[in-house]
Amino acid sequence: MKRIDLYFGDNRIILPKLAENSVDSIVTDPPYEINMMGKSWDRSGIAYDVYMWQCAYRVLKPGGYLLAFGATRTYHRMACAVEDAGFRVIDQMIWLYSEGFPKSHNLKGEHEGKGSALKPAHEPIVIAQKPFRGTILDNVQKWGVGVFNIDQSRIPFSTEQDLKSATWGRGTDITGGQFVGSTQPSGKTNVEANPKGRWPANVLHDGSEPIMDAFAQYGERTSGKPSGIKKAANNIFGQFGEQPLTGYGDTGSLARFFYCPKATKADREEGLRRFSLQQGGIKNASGRGFSASDPNRPILRRNTCPTVKPVELMRYLCKLVTPTDGTVLDPFMGSGSTGKAAAIESFGFVGIDKDPEHFPIAKARIHHAAGKYKPQSTIFNHGSIHERSEI
Template structure:
């Protein structure tokens, strides 16, 4: 049976008040940022404390809330969430390279001056409903209170361990903690998830340069490495050092074998990846034209006035990628749990919930967006059923 979902149309505060206490496992949402985006009335302010208080009430003890925000209004979002009774646990940064500044550029003697930076980050507040007792006891009682680390690990074929005195220490980024014994290697499921996710664009990747000092035996080179202040580079070593291949502090100041400082390869960017929404993702299950709504070099004004509703099946202006929402849901929702999105929009959270096997409740005040969300969610359910049918057929008849 596919996971179930409910779409509730109306003001989310009134809809939430009808829901029973402690009835959902997580809240994952992309609420209004309070930036009056594209002149939309619904984006005139961040959600009120009363809305977040209702989210707190319907969450099970220890349930997590993940709420996107704008960089200019993140402080107001977080404060209202905290004032509602949540415990602020962290902030996840979603970094992307495809944003462009809405700047007033000056001329004359002040040419080259402007009024805005290039938008490249959206913060996600990580909050949790307080509970009594230990985390372990709460997870046993309610299934909530902890993060599902293993389901959100980022796969890698590299050995991500760091070794000292023959044992993996707290620097074991894959395992996420100390490990005893002379064992090498990290966690088989991949890298420990971080509070950073990016879209894989060239601009973002450039911020994660290779770290040659950690990728090779730094202590075997007499040459001063270029870019000493770049992420991860270590001090130069001494190729004549007798113990260059064994455990020693040396000039690098690390009491470990130089070649074992970091056993992986490439930049750290590969551990934090999620692309922005593709046209295919936003329009799956909808009738849409192949014609783009705007030209390649469109201005912000062009985007604001484009005929999205006639050229693009999903007319919502702030669609989040399904892969990103799926990752966030996995992080905070127990298996088979109920996820709530009080600001559903075009249903990316619901679509992701169906993909991940979670139950879903979405609230949306705009009937047009609710209809789009329903079509996208139903399309995902149908796809999951088709994939399951194909899998069952293979199991029945075997493969060639």
């Protein structure tokens, strides 16, 4: 039985009340601090607050991972705050998408065709880890965290032919689980792609047509074939032993290496039937950027949060960094996409948000997901401080 705890309030007040080393991962989408649509919650500076990240650090188990989205121009400030709080920044993911629009001031007259902004098409995600003592194996055995769930996060082959195209007739079987092989009488190894899928990458995309077209323009490409062993050598990083020279060796669009989540209206508003339609933004019909003269029209939504992430994307991220039966923390719950993903994947979940407009939406979405995938559950026993549910 997994517990879902939803807290309404300031995460800097609530996090210190949670048990130390009690969650297995943090997957969150903090404010980008860019004053989106003039919303006060997106200009508070909370994403840069070292104390807030220290509070989250305390609750996370040693070796646990933090995945936090950021905006392209403010990501560095969030990442520095994460690092200053004690986390070790180990990598960055990039999520590519096509639905962004340029928030550009476009000039006219003799300067027609010039503007002040590019079209947004990606968001960075910081990958950070709470440091631990001893070896990775020791930490996994003690705390259950400290490694990525590679096999659960592999990118599946699209077709049987796709799988076959990733198989080679020769090479060496020392590729860290990327391939499986069998030795032939000749002494060569028959190297085959792992049928579970391709190794997860640090680039993701939404699978939309513009993104796929962008990859397709580079044509069908291979990613190299294994060619034996590179001899040991000295370099600026020190002495390296023998290294395999390997690649995937298959052909196709470059998009085949990346995961493809795609947001839908049904995803954003599932479980919100009782909510009335509200203005959730404006749409620019001209494509020229926003100004007083553009023919903008309101967008009516039940989920009025302007930063909803696709649940398929959040499911993927939760599975990547959370052990089976683990608990995910989202200190910036928003409209509940991470909580919905955690419920679908049967993880425990702790969500915190202080926005009175978004909290009921998150509660309803998570309630619906938990009831849909765990229909026997008793959910959301109301409390004065927080909503608590057992699933």
